[in-house]
Amino acid sequence: MNSYLVYFEVFANPYFEITINSVKISSIEVDITGSVIFQFLILENSKFQQTKNHNQKVSSKSKYNNTLNNNDQVADESLTAFNDLKLGKKYKFIIYTLNDAKTEIVVDETSTDGDYDSFLEKLPENECKYAVYDFEYEIGGGEGKRSKIVFFTWSPDTAPVRAKMVYASSKDSLRRALNGVAADIQGTDFSEVAYESVLERVSRGAGSH
Structure with a gap:
């Protein structure tokens, strides 16, 4: 089991939920800029399933071992x-x-x-x-x-x-x-x-x- 940093941007209500290997992380509050960075443990090759909460628009920019995109x-x-x-x-x-x-x-x-x-x-x-x-x-x-x-x-x-x-x-x-x-x-x-x-x-x- 490894630790990864994952970066998400939220464009609407600052609450959303993510399901990782059937373990739900919900009601995550982001800062005023509309972004959140957090750290958690996931299994190798596990898949991220994004769940919209109350029809909020959520854009996920997850990347293992990095918090920015490759286009930097x-x-x-x-x-x-x-x-x-x-x-x-x-x-x-x-x-x-x-x-x-x-x-x-x-x-x-x-x-x-x-x-x-x-x-x-x-x-x-x-x-x-x-x-x-x-x-x-x-x-x-x-x-x-x-x-x-x-x-x-x-x-x-x-x-x-x-x-x-x-x-x-x-x-x-x-x-x-x-x-x-x-x-x-x-x-x-x-x-x-x-x-x-x-x-x-x-x-x-x-x-x-």
Whole structure:
């Protein structure tokens, strides 16, 4: 038995019922946006049976292991900005976000500021973001400096639950598109993205090359 995240949109009354393997989940109340994300246990290969309640129009967008559709795209500008950072050293970091329709990952902001604290200031306390950072650090033995590209998934504990689930589900679309990332950081609070925490991660391994 596995746990799956399932996403539903409701276009009318915020109450509907779903039958899964003859087990009915009914009267599920959604938020003001008309959507609900919830988690439950289902058997492998089980079928979803949608039941309309009081003739309400319900659209189901269920997808195993993901809360977004496959048509989510990484915008061309997102890949261009990444290559400018990786190959041209044009930027120190890039902040990515989902567009308003939650169908495309776009560039939110770029920066040439080399101060790591400036990067942290761009991570909002209550919103999810993605980021890449050209992380430069000293290595021991007088061997000089190294740099590695770090991918951040910023999902603070105080962000809305729906946003955290959506960003978690769409992360792979962006991550797979960015070739050359050396380390991944999942941040739920600022201690997890602090310079020392990231340094420990990227400098792991012999030589840190």
